[in-house]
Amino acid sequence: MERDDLIEYSLDTHHSEEQGKQIRSKIVKVTILLTLITVIEVALGAFIKQSSGAWPYVKWTFIVLTLLKAGYIVMVFMHLGDERKWMRNVILIPYAMFILYLIFIALWEALAVGDAWSSVAV
Amino acid sequence: MAGQTTQLDSKTLWGGKESPFQTSYGKLMMWFFLVSDALTFSGLLVAYGFVRHDTLEAWPIGEETFNSLPFLGHGYPLIYVALMTFILIVSSVTMVLAVEAGHRMDKKGVVKWMIATVIGGFFFLGSQVWEWSHFIHGSEFGRIELADGSEAIVKGHFGEIESFTVIEAGMHHKKGEVIKDDLMHTFQHAAENGHIHEGGMIHLHDGSIAKIKKAHDHDMELTIKGASQDSKRKIGDKITGKEAEKQYYASLYSGTPKVTYGAKWFEDGTHWLPTKNEYGPQQYAHFFFFITGFHGFHVFSGVLINILILIGAMKGTYHKRGHYEMVEKTGLYWHFVDLVWVFVFTFFYLV
Numbered sequence: 001m002e003r004d005d006l007i008e009y010s011l012d013t014h015h016s017e018e019q020g021k022q023i024r025s026k027i028v029k030v031t032i033l034l035t036l037i038t039v040i041e042v043a044l045g046a047f048i049k050q051s052s053g054a055w056p057y058v059k060w061t062f063i064v065l066t067l068l069k070a071g072y073i074v075m076v077f078m079h080l081g082d083e084r085k086w087m088r089n090v091i092l093i094p095y096a097m098f099i100l101y102l103i104f105i106a107l108w109e110a111l112a113v114g115d116a117w118s119s120v121a122v
Numbered sequence: 123m124a125g126q127t128t129q130l131d132s133k134t135l136w137g138g139k140e141s142p143f144q145t146s147y148g149k150l151m152m153w154f155f156l157v158s159d160a161l162t163f164s165g166l167l168v169a170y171g172f173v174r175h176d177t178l179e180a181w182p183i184g185e186e187t188f189n190s191l192p193f194l195g196h197g198y199p200l201i202y203v204a205l206m207t208f209i210l211i212v213s214s215v216t217m218v219l220a221v222e223a224g225h226r227m228d229k230k231g232v233v234k235w236m237i238a239t240v241i242g243g244f245f246f247l248g249s250q251v252w253e254w255s256h257f258i259h260g261s262e263f264g265r266i267e268l269a270d271g272s273e274a275i276v277k278g279h280f281g282e283i284e285s286f287t288v289i290e291a292g293m294h295h296k297k298g299e300v301i302k303d304d305l306m307h308t309f310q311h312a313a314e315n316g317h318i319h320e321g322g323m324i325h326l327h328d329g330s331i332a333k334i335k336k337a338h339d340h341d342m343e344l345t346i347k348g349a350s351q352d353s354k355r356k357i358g359d360k361i362t363g364k365e366a367e368k369q370y371y372a373s374l375y376s377g378t379p380k381v382t383y384g385a386k387w388f389e390d391g392t393h394w395l396p397t398k399n400e401y402g403p404q405q406y407a408h409f410f411f412f413i414t415g416f417h418g419f420h421v422f423s424g425v426l427i428n429i430l431i432l433i434g435a436m437k438g439t440y441h442k443r444g445h446y447e448m449v450e451k452t453g454l455y456w457h458f459v460d461l462v463w464v465f466v467f468t469f470f471y472l473v
Binding site: 013014015016017020023024027031034035038039041042045046050051059062063065066069070073074076077078079083084086087090091094095098099102103106107109110111113114117118 | 142143144145150153157160161164165168169171172173174175176177178183184185199200201204207208211212214215217218219222223224225226227358445446447450453454457458460461464465467468471472473
């Protein structure tokens with residue numbers, strides 16, 4: 001018996017030659033940008049020592065650049081930027097809330113544990 | 123987005139009802155899976171952050187630990203990992219081009235870009251094999267425990283070992299025999315067990331004693347990574363030149379195990395445990411193998427899935443179906459693998 005409750009979905013799966021051209025040029029731009037960011041990161045890491053006074057700023061630069069890179073991958077390559085607004089929110093908001101909290105609580109605890117160890121150490 | 127319809131037809135319906143966010147079932151479920159997988163990876167990286175922040179030992183510095191290239195040796199901080207990152211980004215790009223070709227029902231384009239993506243995936247896996255192998259075998263100097271109990275990592279040019287000349291016969295080697303095989307491996311194995319003595323004498327496995335013929339080391343620099351109670355040296359202190367050589371070889375020739383090469387695995391009877399590594403705290407190697415291994419496993423399964431999709435595209439399965447959404451869904455997974463690596467790259471190698 002043929003099942004009639006199964007439907008093949010295909011939404012937003014087609015575009016024209018012209019739209020394709022636009023999308024490809026965007027892909028090329030993003031590729032160049034991602035490569036550039038990686039080059040900058042490596043240069044910073046190689047030339048600025050962790051012992052230098054500038055290191056904390058370098059560290060935060062890394063984190064900002066990483067988030068930028070991640071943003072481009074998710075929004076452009078994974079097309080999340082083209083999805084409906086609330087689909088985007090359903091994926092990003094719960095994840096961000098949970099992970100920001102996890103980062104905060106774990107690192108805060110880690111520093112406290114580290115302090116405890118150092119006060120025990122002779 | 124392109125091709126978006128505002129009208130509802132049977133294709134936008136989930137079993138008779140309107141689809142959430144006008145997204146197909148498969149794509150939405152892929153996203154949910156990716157969110158859960160992202161939570162797993164975040165958990166691992168946060169755990170790494172926890173250990174790194176609570177430890178009192180000096181944590182390894184990425185540009186010191188990862189500074190080698192195949193065939194070229196040392197002195198290239200982070201270049202290799204950057205290359206791996208670039209390979210993965212490029213394969214992500216070829217994937218997104220495959221998806222784009224699918225949207226135009228361009229079967230040839232899909233096949234071409236999928237092949238490129240699979241090749242990129244294999245390149246990345248190959249790079250990771252080299253990276254692991256290099257991490258396990260370690261550097262030529264290793265990490266040395268100095269006479270005062272402090273520990274140091276070593277930079278510099280290691281003079282090549284030319285031969286061992288046997289001066290006292292053992293079970294296997296005769297007196298006067300010149301050994302030229304497997305020198306580095308034998309040397310490091312003996313050094314780890316404290317079997318190298320004053321004047322460059324090496325005790326071999328068969329009980330024979332040989333004289334090591336070795337070129338001079340150059341530009342040796344010791345960086346203190348582990349302080350000890352008996353030592354005035356602090357973490358980060360550097361010893362250079364002749365003094366570095368003197369201290370290093372005094373320890374190496376001390377007759378007790380003082381040096382560690384790469385990451386060591388130790389069998390305690392029931393488990394294989396990574397015990398020591400030359401880079402830093404034990405947990406560093408644990409996390410290195412677990413996080414990059416877990417990511418590598420994702421890449422591996424991604425390559426397999428990509429191959430299946432490639433076969434599907436070549437057979438024309440998706441063309442007959444009227445759309446290439448399978449390529450898009452697989453693409454989501456593949457981009458995710460790239461995304462994870464971006465974070466691993468920053469938090470494991472850079473920061």
